[in-house]
Amino acid sequence: MRALGYLFITTVKNRVKELRRHPSQLILVLFIIAMLxxxxxxxxxxxxxxxxxxxxxxxxxxxxxLYAVMFLLLCKNGLSSGASFYTMADVNLxxxxxxxxxxxxxxxxxxxxxxxxxxxxxxxxxxxxxxDLYGLSIPGLLAVMLGYCLTVFCxxxxxxxxxxxxxGDEGRQRGMKIVLYALAAAAxxxxxxxxxxxxxxxxxxxxxxDGPLLAAFPVAGWMKAAVGGLITxxxxxxVLGLGGCAAYVAALVLLITCNHxxxxxxxxxxxxxxxxxxxxxxxxxxxxxVPVHVKVGKIGIGAGTGAxxxxxxxRLERRRSRVFLLDGMTLxxxxxxxxxxxxxxxxxxxxxxxxxxYMQIFSSSTGRWLRELLMPYIxxxxxxxxxxxxxxxxxxxxxxxxxxxxxMVPCGLIVGASPLDIAGxxxxxxxxxxxxxxxxxxxxxxxxxxxxxxLILGLYLVLMMLLALPGVVAGIIxxxxxxxxxxxxxxxxxxxxxxxxxxxxxxDILNIAELNNK
Amino acid sequence: MFTVSHxxxxxxxxxxxxxxxxxxxxxxxxxxLGPNGAGKSTIIKCISGLLxxxxxxxxxxxxxxxxxxxxxxxxxxxxxxxxxxxTVGEHLEFIARAYSLTGWQxxxxxxxxxxxxxxxxxxxxxxxxxxxxxxxxxxCALLPRPKVVIFDEPLVGLDPHAIKELKDxxxxxxxxxxxxxxxxxxxxxxxxxxxxxxxxxxxxxxxTMKNEPAAQGEKTLExxxxxxxxKPAAVAEESV
Numbered sequence: 001m002r003a004l005g006y007l008f009i010t011t012v013k014n015r016v017k018e019l020r021r022h023p024s025q026l027i028l029v030l031f032i033i034a035m036l037x038x039x040x041x042x043x044x045x046x047x048x049x050x051x052x053x054x055x056x057x058x059x060x061x062x063x064x065x066l067y068a069v070m071f072l073l074l075c076k077n078g079l080s081s082g083a084s085f086y087t088m089a090d091v092n093l094x095x096x097x098x099x100x101x102x103x104x105x106x107x108x109x110x111x112x113x114x115x116x117x118x119x120x121x122x123x124x125x126x127x128x129x130x131x132d133l134y135g136l137s138i139p140g141l142l143a144v145m146l147g148y149c150l151t152v153f154c155x156x157x158x159x160x161x162x163x164x165x166x167x168g169d170e171g172r173q174r175g176m177k178i179v180l181y182a183l184a185a186a187a188x189x190x191x192x193x194x195x196x197x198x199x200x201x202x203x204x205x206x207x208x209x210d211g212p213l214l215a216a217f218p219v220a221g222w223m224k225a226a227v228g229g230l231i232t233x234x235x236x237x238x239v240l241g242l243g244g245c246a247a248y249v250a251a252l253v254l255l256i257t258c259n260h261x262x263x264x265x266x267x268x269x270x271x272x273x274x275x276x277x278x279x280x281x282x283x284x285x286x287x288x289x290v291p292v293h294v295k296v297g298k299i300g301i302g303a304g305t306g307a308x309x310x311x312x313x314x315r316l317e318r319r320r321s322r323v324f325l326l327d328g329m330t331l332x333x334x335x336x337x338x339x340x341x342x343x344x345x346x347x348x349x350x351x352x353x354x355x356x357x358y359m360q361i362f363s364s365s366t367g368r369w370l371r372e373l374l375m376p377y378i379x380x381x382x383x384x385x386x387x388x389x390x391x392x393x394x395x396x397x398x399x400x401x402x403x404x405x406x407x408m409v410p411c412g413l414i415v416g417a418s419p420l421d422i423a424g425x426x427x428x429x430x431x432x433x434x435x436x437x438x439x440x441x442x443x444x445x446x447x448x449x450x451x452x453x454x455l456i457l458g459l460y461l462v463l464m465m466l467l468a469l470p471g472v473v474a475g476i477i478x479x480x481x482x483x484x485x486x487x488x489x490x491x492x493x494x495x496x497x498x499x500x501x502x503x504x505x506x507x508d509i510l511n512i513a514e515l516n517n518k
Numbered sequence: 519m520f521t522v523s524h525x526x527x528x529x530x531x532x533x534x535x536x537x538x539x540x541x542x543x544x545x546x547x548x549x550x551l552g553p554n555g556a557g558k559s560t561i562i563k564c565i566s567g568l569l570x571x572x573x574x575x576x577x578x579x580x581x582x583x584x585x586x587x588x589x590x591x592x593x594x595x596x597x598x599x600x601x602x603x604x605t606v607g608e609h610l611e612f613i614a615r616a617y618s619l620t621g622w623q624x625x626x627x628x629x630x631x632x633x634x635x636x637x638x639x640x641x642x643x644x645x646x647x648x649x650x651x652x653x654x655x656x657x658c659a660l661l662p663r664p665k666v667v668i669f670d671e672p673l674v675g676l677d678p679h680a681i682k683e684l685k686d687x688x689x690x691x692x693x694x695x696x697x698x699x700x701x702x703x704x705x706x707x708x709x710x711x712x713x714x715x716x717x718x719x720x721x722x723x724x725x726t727m728k729n730e731p732a733a734q735g736e737k738t739l740e741x742x743x744x745x746x747x748x749k750p751a752a753v754a755e756e757s758v
Contacts, residue, residue, distance in 0.1 A: 294603065294642055301604075301611050309615040317603040320642075375599045377658075379568055381616045382588035511567075511583060 003099060004107040032458055036124065058343060059134045060228040061209035063144065067151040067220035069332070072184050074152065078159020079166065079176055102257045109253070113153055120148040122362065122457060129355070140231040147227035150245060154219045161252050183218070190214055202342050219245060294320050307383040307391030314368045314395035325402050333363030334407045341411040349417035350484060353425045356407055357432050361464055362457075367396030367437070373444065378510055385510040389503055392510075393437060400433030417484075424488030428475075431492030432468070438499035438506075439464050445506040467498055519544050519697050520565065520582070520666050525573035527560050527721075534560040535571070536721045542666075542697040542714075547688055549708050550701040551739075552718030553747050558701040559596060560721075562670045565699070566593040577666050589617070592664030596671045598651035599658075600643035606630065607639040609658055617662045629657040632683050649675045656684065667691055669700045673707050685711060705740050715739055717746050 019026045086094070086108055094104055123145045130136040136144070166172040191208045198204035208214065210228075215221045226241025228234070297319065304312040318324075326334070337356040344352050369392035372378045378388060404426045412422030443460055471494025479487030521541040527534045535557045542548045550558045564571045567583045577587035600609060610626040613619075630636040633653040638646070646654065652675050659667065673681050688711050691698050702708060708715070710729070717725045724746045727739055737745065 294644070296605065296640065296642065299605060299607065299640065301608055301615060305615050305618045307616075309612060312615075313601075313604065313608075313612055316608070317601065320603040375601070376566070376568065376593060376595050377599065377613070377616065380566070380588060380591065380593055382585040383616075384585070 003097065004094075004103060007094075008107065008111065032121075053135045054133050054343065055206070056134060056228070056232060057206050057210040059130070059136070059231075060224055061206045063147065063227055064209050064214060064217070064220055064224040067147060067223050068184075068187060068217060070148070071151055071155045071158075071218070071220045072180055074155035075158050075162060076177065076180055078156070079162055079173055079180075105253070105256060109157070112156060113149075116149040116153040116156070117145075120145045120152070123148055125362075125458065125461060129358070136231065143227045143230040147223045151219055151223050154223075154245060154248060157249060157252050158219075161255060164256065187214060187217060215241075219248060222248075295322075296320065307381070307387040310369075310372065310378075310388070310391040311394040314392075317368065318395065326399060326406065330363060330399070330403055331406075333359060334403065337407050338410045338414070341414045345415045347415075349412055349415050349421050349425060352411050352415050353408070353428070353488075356411060357429065360429065360432055361436060361461060367393070367399070369393050369396060370440070370444065373509065385507040386504055388510045389441070389507050393441075393503070396437055397434065400437070401430050404429035404433060421484045421488075424485035427492045428488035428495075431495035434499040435468060435495040436464060438502035439467065441506045441509065442502050445509050467502075468495065471495055471498070519546075520575065520577045520699075522561070522565060523574040523576075525561065525564055525571050525575060527557075527564055527569060527571045534721050535564065537573075538721075538723060539573075540716060540723065540726070542699055544665075544697055545692050545695045546713045547692050547698040547700065547711055548714045548716065549712045550699065550716050550718055551703065551705060551708075551743055553703060556718040557721035558703075558718055559670055561718075562593075562668055562699070562701050566591065566668055568593075589662070590665040592659040592662065592667040594656050594659045594667070594669045594672050596674070598648060598655040600646065600651045600654050602642065602644035604643055605640050606635055606643075606646070606654055609643065609654055610661055613658050613661045619662060622661060625663070626657070626661055629660060632687075633657060633680060649677055649680065652676055653680050656687075660687075664696065666697045667699070669698070671702055672700060673702065673704065681707075705743055708739075717743055719746060 019029060090104075090108075094107075124141065127136070127138075127141050130141065130144075162176055166176050190211075190213055191205055194208045195201045195204040215225045217224075222241045222244035224241070225237045226245065227238075229237030229239070229241060301309060301312050301316055304310070337352075337359050340355055340359075341352045344355060369389075372392045378392065381388065383391075408425040408429050409422060412425060417425070439460060442463070468491075471491045474494060475487040475491035478490040519542060523539050525538045526536055538561055540548070550561070552558050560569065563569045565575055565582060567588065575582040577590050580587040580590070582591070601612075604612060607626075607630075610622070610630075614622040614626070627636065630639060633656065635650065635653055635657065638650065643651065643654070652672070656669075656672065672684060676684065688698055688700070692711070692713075700708070700712075712729050714729065715727045716723045717727070725742055727742060
């Protein structure tokens with residue numbers, strides 16, 4: 001164990017030392033600590049919205065949805081390529097040492113737990129609205145984050161076990177996939193059926209999601225019960241939920257160590273996959289979520305010359321990666337915003353728009369243009385850099401327009417807004433999409449390829465708020481005289497102007513590859 | 519032709535290239551030799567316009583980051599650069615469209631043929647082996663018929679046939695009047711087709727040698743290379 005302990009501690013120590021050599025990363029870490037301090041500080045301020053708070057059952061229902069989606073998605077991904085807690089260095093150096101595999105498994109589990117904590121970092125930024133709507137305290141938020149991290153951890157462990165027991169046997173893999181789909185379908189039915197029959201659909205959905213049946217949903221249900229118990233002080237629920245998860249982890253570890261101690265081969269493929277993704281990134285390629293079996297279909301890019309060819313190339317790549325109008329993650333975020341408009345339908349279109357825009361910051365996909373920065377062609381092609389920047393962003397711009405319609409039209413209809421206000425919100429959402437895309441370009445220009453995007457999220461958030469602020473203030477003034485649609489139009493014009501300015505000022509990112517490879 | 523004048527490249531406190539000056543004439547093949555970390559790839563990326571630097575680099579008289587220079591320049595990176603979701607043929611179509619080329623199909627077909635990629639025209643980038651990706655990368659760089667071609671470790675990972683074809687191609691480029699710069703750390707791979715060799719150490723040129731019939735007693739390129747690159751170690755050993 002000494003070797004593993006040494007490896008773990010030395011790795012952590014060296015990571016801390018690395019911060020000194022990379023001041024930009026150190027600044028980000030300090031910024032995150034400052035943000036945490038701000039969250040804690042604002043939590044201590046008196047609130048006057050206590051009377052308007054919504055029922056805690058809604059929060060528990062949302063937690064179940066978040067945990068269940070993460071658990072099922074990670075398990076499904078793990079079935080095809082496995083999951084690994086290890087690096088190629090572990091495979092090459094550690095796996096060949098005379099250390100018992102069980103100890104190496106334990107080492108991997110401990111390290112993975114740390115990685116899972118980092119993944120849940122984005123939840124900290126949800127404190128403001130969670131506190132306002134549900135009165136969630138700082139310990140409550142930490143419990144939500146802990147639940148998320150443990151769900152991710154359990155899902156990765158489950159993936160590893162599923163892969164170990166099904167790899168090489170397509171029948172078993174298919175069987176496990178059916179089990180996962182059946183679990184998802186059962187959850188949807190358990191929530192959907194009572195809602196279909198009820199008058200108050202929202203209340204029925206919440207009651208079903210917060211009910212005892214779904215509390216038995218593997219990992220997600222238990223974790224929801226545990227976190228809900230921790231937030232409300234229901235000790236029994238917390239103990240049962242956490243106990244269930246602890247027993248689940250113990251059972252999986254036992255299953256691996258007793259029945260499948262030679263697990264090296266099973267994690268090898270997943271390790272190689274993640275290693276090739278990391279090295280590809282270091283070597284100037286960005287791993288793209290490409291389907292295992294690509295249907296090539298019609299051959300040829302077909303149109304576009306000069307910088308314009310990138311748009312048509314992206315369209316071709318989009319078709320081959322089986323993304324049509326919107327990709328899966330964008331649809332998921334859109335669904336969250338639409339679902340939330342149910343909860344806020346009494347608040348009116350403006351409140352829904354503000355919430356949807358806040359969510360948009362997290363969902364704003366960086367698109368294919370970012371991957372182009374890691375290939376030499378974009379720099380070598382003899383076209384002016386600004387034209388190239390517009391060319392590589394065109395596909396993302398089009399997707400943003402579609403996304404604005406897909407999100408704001410249903411939201412507007414749910415809250416019963418007028419067609420003019422809905423149109424204003426669609427246009428303004430598109431304006432914000434442009435601003436967020438320009439923000440991504442700006443962050444790229446300033447920080448290059450900082451691999452940990454979660455770390456720069458906070459900085460990005462503040463920057464976006466600052467850039468949007470003048471437009472929002474002007475919009476509010478316009479809104480006071482001419483209504484919501486006019487306000488949205490003013491905001492859109494501001495966002496579009498700022499985006500164009502940022503894109504123009506940052507055009508050099510397509511002139512010098514070095515800027516994107518700091 | 520291209521010229522590199524007093525180019526210095528720094529990464530923070532680290533000087534990767536220090537005051538480098540050289541040029542490659544039309545119809546000339548220059549090679550950059552040196553151990554790992556000598557600064558070969560850095561100067562190549564500077565010439566290709568991918569990095570910022572102090573000094574001046576001109577391609578046929580144009581500053582290397584100008585559009586005119588980009589039209590004349592071909593660059594084959596050390597790591598093959600292909601798109602996962604484009605087929606082999608579509609990579610060439612992409613380059614042809616991006617460079618607004620006309621009548622490129624025949625030349626593209628001949629490039630694919632000589633690098634044994636013609637039968638893989640419909641294969642996706644992600645389905646190619648690393649060697650095939652490298653060959654496709656070479657084809658993409660050569661399709662616009664550049665006047666200056668920069669190869670960064672081009673022979674690594676290629677099969678014997680592709681190595682032979684690429685060496686023939688170097689000679690053809692030279693014959694057609696292109697300026698070729700090849701970076702490598704494999705001395706035996708450059709054989710006899712080079713005109714001038716620069717040996718790099720610690721970010722500078724430690725020696726420059728012309729490929730002329732060796733007079734008796736003169737050092738070969740390999741002997742010169744080892745004399746230069748092994749000197750610090752020998753000195754260090756002596757001092758111990």
